[in-house]
Amino acid sequence: MKRSTRRQRVALVVLLLVAAVFVTLDAKGNGFGGVRSGAQAVFGPVQRGLSAVFSPVGRLLGAIPHLATSRRDIEELRRQNDDLRRQLAERALHADRTGQLHDLTLLAGLGRYRVLPAAVVGLGPSLGFEWTATIDAGSTDGVKPDMTVLTGAGLVGRVKQVSAATSLIVLAGDPAATVGARMAGTGELGLVTGGGTGSMSLTLLNPNAVVRPGDRLVTGPYGQSTYVAGVPIGEVIGVGTGGAGPPTATVRPYVQFTRLDVVGVVLVGPRTDPRDSVLPPPPPATSAPGTSTPATSTPGTSAPTVASTTGSPR
Amino acid sequence: MTAARIFVAGLGAVLAVAVQGTVIARLPLPGGLPNLPLLVVVGVALAAGTTAGLACGFGTGLAADVLSDHPVGLLALCLALVGFGVGLLEPESDRGALRSLLAVAVAAAAAQLGYAALLGLLGAGGGTAVAELPSTVAYDVLLAPFVLPVVIGADRRLRSVVA
Numbered sequence: 001m002k003r004s005t006r007r008q009r010v011a012l013v014v015l016l017l018v019a020a021v022f023v024t025l026d027a028k029g030n031g032f033g034g035v036r037s038g039a040q041a042v043f044g045p046v047q048r049g050l051s052a053v054f055s056p057v058g059r060l061l062g063a064i065p066h067l068a069t070s071r072r073d074i075e076e077l078r079r080q081n082d083d084l085r086r087q088l089a090e091r092a093l094h095a096d097r098t099g100q101l102h103d104l105t106l107l108a109g110l111g112r113y114r115v116l117p118a119a120v121v122g123l124g125p126s127l128g129f130e131w132t133a134t135i136d137a138g139s140t141d142g143v144k145p146d147m148t149v150l151t152g153a154g155l156v157g158r159v160k161q162v163s164a165a166t167s168l169i170v171l172a173g174d175p176a177a178t179v180g181a182r183m184a185g186t187g188e189l190g191l192v193t194g195g196g197t198g199s200m201s202l203t204l205l206n207p208n209a210v211v212r213p214g215d216r217l218v219t220g221p222y223g224q225s226t227y228v229a230g231v232p233i234g235e236v237i238g239v240g241t242g243g244a245g246p247p248t249a250t251v252r253p254y255v256q257f258t259r260l261d262v263v264g265v266v267l268v269g270p271r272t273d274p275r276d277s278v279l280p281p282p283p284p285a286t287s288a289p290g291t292s293t294p295a296t297s298t299p300g301t302s303a304p305t306v307a308s309t310t311g312s313p314r
Numbered sequence: 315m316t317a318a319r320i321f322v323a324g325l326g327a328v329l330a331v332a333v334q335g336t337v338i339a340r341l342p343l344p345g346g347l348p349n350l351p352l353l354v355v356v357g358v359a360l361a362a363g364t365t366a367g368l369a370c371g372f373g374t375g376l377a378a379d380v381l382s383d384h385p386v387g388l389l390a391l392c393l394a395l396v397g398f399g400v401g402l403l404e405p406e407s408d409r410g411a412l413r414s415l416l417a418v419a420v421a422a423a424a425a426q427l428g429y430a431a432l433l434g435l436l437g438a439g440g441g442t443a444v445a446e447l448p449s450t451v452a453y454d455v456l457l458a459p460f461v462l463p464v465v466i467g468a469d470r471r472l473r474s475v476v477a
Contacts, residue, residue: 004402008364015372015394022379022387027436032386039380043332050336062342 100262103152108264111230111278112271115150115264116141121166123260131174131194133157133260138165141265146226148219148266154232154254155179155219156263167265172233173200173257181233182220183211184276189220192233192251197258200234200251211239211249216279228266230274254280319472323358323366326465327374330354335381346446348453349422350461351378351389355397356421357465360414364401371397385436392428396421414462415455422454423447 004012025031063070101117108115118141122134137143139162149156149169157171172179173194181192181202190204204211215236219227232254240248330351338347351374359367375390382389400417426447430440 004364004398008368008398011365012368012394012398015368016391019372019375019387019391019394022376022390023385023432023436026385026387027438032380035386036380039377043328043335043377043381046328046332047336050332054333054337055340057337059340062340065342 097262100152104150104262104264105152107150107152107154107232107278108266111228111274113148113150113228113264113266114268116143116267117262117264118143118167119262120260123258130176131157131171131196131257132160133169133171133257133263135167135169135263135265136165137265138163138167140164142267143167143265148226148228148231148269149263150231150266151255151260151263154234155227156255156257156260158226159265169263171257172255173197173253179227179233180220181217182229182275183209184216184218184279186210186215187275190217190246192217195250199237200253201240202236202249202251204247204249207246209247211236211247213237213239215249216276217251218276218279221273228269230270230276230278231266232279316472318475319362319366319469320369322468322472323362323370324373326354326358326468327351327370328377331374331377331381334378343449343453345449346453347450348457349425349450350457351375352393352396352422352425353418353454353458353461354465355393356400356418356458357462358469359397359400360403360417360462361466361469362401364398367397367399367401368394369397371395384433384438388429388432389425391432392425395428396425399424411459415458418458418462419451419455422451426450 022032097119104115104117107113116137118135118137120133121136124132133156135149143159143162145159145162147159149158155172157169157174157177159167160170161168170177171194172192173196175194175196177194179192181190182188183190183204186209188204188206188209190202190209192200192202194200202211202217213236217233217236219229219231219233221229234251234253236249237252238250240250330353334350338350341347355367355371355374358370371393372390375388375393376386378389378393379386400421403413403417426443430443430447433440433443
């Protein structure tokens, strides 16, 4: 330890006094506001520059204590992200299914069918070359053979085989399947035969009946048909030019048989034939249904009736 | 004490204050932070003696004061005392590394205690400063081996160049 000189001791005392005066001044009033802002002006650029250079370093150093937890957090967040992504996808699927179920309920309500909702779990020719679908409802749910299966859009097919938990459906689009049909409005009866993925074909019983594109078909009584009545089948898109014999037509089904998801099995049919009330309202451009006699082929009177009775099911 | 040495000492002090505010203040250390301006003052005092330590301490403290929220002059007072006291530890010939670290520890504790005491006198509360005393001293001692050689080496080189 060395001795300080007298001059140094004086300097120390003077500087300490100056500092004390500063402290007193600044503590009593705000005498250094100008000095502070001046210093900020001088140091500001320096500090900004240093911040720009060192803030990544600072962040890196700051991250070190949290490194282990950060990794865990990342894992956790990644897992949550996957989860949410999956939920989002499922929600879209659910929304789609909810919509289908809604349509199904509406249709069932219009036709007064008692419907059991079910999901298609398999689609394909599991029995020979028949067009079939498997649904996740079986005899324990009350499904019996020959019950009608439909969606919110229209006819799907009928139950062919039932096991405890699943049932096999023969689709109406099966080329060997025939469905008794009745034309909306005119009530002409006919037979609709499946056409695989393509259109179905319609053969009417009445050789004098008139068919036009846009005419709509529902299931109707025919032969030993076990389909419940009034289920929409499809719409006529082309009329055959068969010459002699009963008139024929090609029919586009309302249901796309390759895109089935939510279907309904009609457990109990309506007490009375719902006739045309289940049909969707006809599109305005082709709202001229055929009539039973060629003489009265003016735009039909039955189309508005259909529209009013069906309301707006979709 | 030549003009070049004073200039470099002042530059080092300013840099230390700026780094303290931008880099060290952001370190997520538990219980206080190392005090880089203090280390620079201690280094200058060890290298250049009482007068230099006193001047450097006062100037550095004042610069740190005007950039902070507490009343101006607090750190100037504390660091001036620290610089003066450490400057008394010359001559450098019989100074070992351990003694330097001891000087740092005592200086850090004294500065922190003086700061806390002055804050308490002003009624601004120095409780946090007292509570953080041990950790702050420990951080200063840990940082000193990186700062002191730089400051002392720079001073020695400047002296040899000028002389």
